[in-house]
Amino acid sequence: MSNSELTWILLAIASAASLTGLLIVRRRTLALRPIPAYVVLQESAADAVESDNQIHFSMGSVAPGQASTISALTAAEIIYRLGERLAISPRPPLITFSDPLTLPLAQDTLRRAYEFRQKMQYYRSSAAAWYPQGPRALAYAAGAASLSADVDAHSNVLLGRFGIELALFGESSLRHEQVLIAHSDLPEGQAIAYVQADQVLLGEELYVGPAYMKGRPLEIGGVLAQDVLRWAVILGILIAALQAL
Amino acid sequence: MRHHRLLDFLATFTVISVGLVTLIGLLSERGSAPASIADFMVQLVTVIAAVAVLIGILNLISVHLGRFVRAEHGWPYSLVVLVVAVAVIALRILDRADIWSGELEGEQVSLRVFEAVQVSLESALAAIILFSLVYAAYRLLRHGATVWNVLFGTAAVIVLLGWIPLENLDVLGDVRDWLVRVPVSAGTRGILIGVGLGTVTVGIRVLIGQDRSYRS
Numbered sequence: 001m002s003n004s005e006l007t008w009i010l011l012a013i014a015s016a017a018s019l020t021g022l023l024i025v026r027r028r029t030l031a032l033r034p035i036p037a038y039v040v041l042q043e044s045a046a047d048a049v050e051s052d053n054q055i056h057f058s059m060g061s062v063a064p065g066q067a068s069t070i071s072a073l074t075a076a077e078i079i080y081r082l083g084e085r086l087a088i089s090p091r092p093p094l095i096t097f098s099d100p101l102t103l104p105l106a107q108d109t110l111r112r113a114y115e116f117r118q119k120m121q122y123y124r125s126s127a128a129a130w131y132p133q134g135p136r137a138l139a140y141a142a143g144a145a146s147l148s149a150d151v152d153a154h155s156n157v158l159l160g161r162f163g164i165e166l167a168l169f170g171e172s173s174l175r176h177e178q179v180l181i182a183h184s185d186l187p188e189g190q191a192i193a194y195v196q197a198d199q200v201l202l203g204e205e206l207y208v209g210p211a212y213m214k215g216r217p218l219e220i221g222g223v224l225a226q227d228v229l230r231w232a233v234i235l236g237i238l239i240a241a242l243q244a245l
Numbered sequence: 246m247r248h249h250r251l252l253d254f255l256a257t258f259t260v261i262s263v264g265l266v267t268l269i270g271l272l273s274e275r276g277s278a279p280a281s282i283a284d285f286m287v288q289l290v291t292v293i294a295a296v297a298v299l300i301g302i303l304n305l306i307s308v309h310l311g312r313f314v315r316a317e318h319g320w321p322y323s324l325v326v327l328v329v330a331v332a333v334i335a336l337r338i339l340d341r342a343d344i345w346s347g348e349l350e351g352e353q354v355s356l357r358v359f360e361a362v363q364v365s366l367e368s369a370l371a372a373i374i375l376f377s378l379v380y381a382a383y384r385l386l387r388h389g390a391t392v393w394n395v396l397f398g399t400a401a402v403i404v405l406l407g408w409i410p411l412e413n414l415d416v417l418g419d420v421r422d423w424l425v426r427v428p429v430s431a432g433t434r435g436i437l438i439g440v441g442l443g444t445v446t447v448g449i450r451v452l453i454g455q456d457r458s459y460r461s
Contacts, residue, residue: 011449015449017446018446100302105458132305138367138371139370141370142370164371167381174384203440207440233442
């Protein structure tokens with residue numbers, strides 16, 4: 001079986017599972033398994049509004065149009081859902097990233113959230129800050145963590161693509177007593193997030209985020225699709241292993 | 246409202262059509278018409294990326310210029326950013342004009358200046374990371390000795406000890422190699438497969454126009 005045939009099959013299974021999930025969700029309420037990071041994330045947003053503090057979101061090096069497009073869109077959607085809640089405060093959340101392609105996405109995400117709340121007077125396009133990165137992202141991480149500390153952010157929420165530079169965010173969060181919620185779609189960033197973060201989102205947990213925050217039926221159906229695909233992959237691996245014996 | 250709906254429709258239509266055409270093209274044979282169209286789309290992204298860099302720089306300069314003019318908190322840093330940005334742009338123009346002579350003839354001075362600052366800075370930060378991670382591992386174990394924390398700590402200690410080049414510690418080196426080759430590799434693949442599956446399910450939502458990140 002060629003790679004393209006395999007991809008079509010995977011897409012067909014994912015589409016069928018998503019639509020089946022959508023139909024199930026429309027008929028009955030699905031109980032999603034709890035992910036502590038999303039509980040803390042929503043609590044942090046509420047705390048930030050009550051204490052008149054900002055939340056710092058960092059998207060790392062994800063960017064629309066690159067291999068990380070889907071991670072960028074999902075991170076933006078999660079920021080939007082939280083941004084809707086934060087928009088009642090005059091202090092807009094801070095969004096940092098290292099790819100210039102993410103600048104319009106981040107600014108538009110914030111703008112939509114403030115427009116939804118009809119609080120455009122609080123919206124600042126400069127709340128989305130681009131930190132150009134060099135050969136590695138360490139300078140970006142140091143700069144963004146420092147900015148987060150300067151504005152006395154309540155928490156640092158890292159959603160997207162981070163390597164070892166995630167350790168600098170962790171160090172700064174610890175030093176300034178900020179809550180750190182972290183995810184990375186790179187294994188090295190994920191490992192550091194596990195060690196340093198107060199709450200960590202593992203691998204595919206980022207992509208179900210919208211479903212956990214006022215999720216629409218199709219998003220909750222997507223969680224079901226992800227589970228179906230996971231079991232399909234597990235079965236595939238087991239069958240391949242048995243055949244190899 | 247009607248204006249927004251029209252824009253939303255156009256955005257959704259563009260995303261669905263471009264997404265499907267690119268997907269079909271990327272999964273078609275090289276040289277075929279759909280593959281050529283997909284290649285063109287991917288090239289368009291490169292052009293857009295270049296424009297985005299320009300927009301990013303203009304945004305950066307306007308933000309810092311604003312901070313400097315309004316004398317906001319931290320304005321001296323904004324001034325440094327502006328001066329350095331102008332200096333690097335000027336150096337780049339001089340590089341392109343190839344005006345350097347003597348020892349600097351044929352050199353890319355802007356690149357050398359950039360590397361001298363950036364590489365030194367990032368090397369220093371990389372050195373700090375080691376201490377951050379060791380302290381983080383210590384904090385992790387202090388939070389409570391769960392099975393996973395102990396497993397993580399033990400594996401980290403074995404891997405670190407395994408790097409010590411002592412004859413008597415050959416066994417630890419073998420254990421380290423096994424750890425990296427088998428459980429670490431399996432875990433890494435598990436995470437990457439999970440990310441891939443998540444990407445596919447969200448990708449389906451984007452392809453059928455149900456993603457809202459580009460709509461009002």
